[in-house]
Amino acid sequence: MTDCQALAPIAVAVPGANLGAYIHAANRVAVLTADEERTLAERFHVEADLDAARQLVLAHLRFVVHIAKSYAGYGLPQADLIQEGNIGLMKAVKRFDPTMGVRLVSFAVHWIKAEIHEYVIKNWRIVKIATTKAQRKLFFNLRSMKKSSANLTLSEAEAIASDLNVSARDVLEMEGRLLSYDAPIDGSPDDDDERASHAPIHYLEDRRYDPAVQIEASDFESNNSERLMAALDTLDDRSKAILARRWLSEQKATLHELAAEFGVSAERIRQLEKNAMDKVRAVLVA
Known part of the structure; x- marks a missing residue:
């Protein structure tokens, strides 16, 4: 079963010749x-x-329109982007889990942009060269295969060509196109050079805000905090206080x-700190 087969029976209007009417209809659907x-x-x-799924889709069509408009710079049909x-x-x-603790719109941004990105990559003029499987492999791997930011020499290009x-x-033509692909956003809207303001790298997915990634990071941080607290509980009160004052306070003692506080030498404090750190480290890596 494909990703969308479960939703196939859903009658979702698609943008056609009258794009304005479609957008107007999408905006009229109430937000849930x-x-x-x-x-x-x-x-x-x-x-x-499936009727529940249809209602979820229809209520979020306006957000797809909003996201699709940000890709207008490529010159691709907005109806296709939508x-x-x-x-x-x-x-x-299809993938949304209501127990995740996030709204569907936040979760869906990742999937909406991923589909639009794939469409842009397949259709924008800069990657028209990538028509075969080998050339697509070249497009996605050339940057990592280059040993420096300098232009490829003929021998380097021949070596990469042999590998792929x-x-x-x-290889050399794709390198030139990648320079366009990575172009900085700088130039005015009147510039003839599309590379100045519409380089696709500036529109690609930023997974830092993917809810799944954020939840994973939160769980990882929570787990680390719990393990640290458990490790600190293995220390005596003095050692625990020293570590807390040295590393866990906003103002480091x-x-x-x-x-002066514990009535011992500074060297003794250093020793106690080191011993406590060693014990905590041993618990954390166990």
Whole structure:
């Protein structure tokens, strides 16, 4: 089963010749409350209720339109961009877990942009050379295979061409196109050079804000905090206080300040700190 087969029966209007009417209709669909969204998501995932999925998709079409508009600089049909975004939205609805603690719109952004990015990569003039499997492999791997930011020499191009089963000419042409692909955003809207303001690298996915990535990072941080607290609990009160004052306080205490507080030498504080750190490290790596 493909990613969207479960949603295939959903009758979602697609943007056609009258794009304005489609956008107007999409904006007229009411935005769901958090409770309404959760109820519909549960109906779809628990009861396989396709009508609930349809309502989730329709209520978020306006967000696809909003995202698709940010890709207007490529000169690609906006209706096609919206349709690709809608495919991403349906994939998001299929995967959305209402127990994750995030709204569908936040989760769906990743999937909407991923579909639009793939469409842009396949259709923008800068990657028209990548028509074969080997050339697509070249497009996605050339940057990492280059040993420096300098232009490739003929011998380097020939070596890469041999590895990827393409011609050296293809390698050199793709390198030139990648320079366009990485172009900085600087130039005015009136510039003839598309590279100045519409380089696709500036529109590619930033996974830092993918809810799944954020939840994973949060879980990782929470787990580390719990393990650190457990490791600190293995220390005596004095050693725990020294580590807390030296490393866990906003204002780090000096060895001499702690020496005066505990009535020992600064060297003794240093030794206690080192011993405590060794014990905590041993617990954390166990």
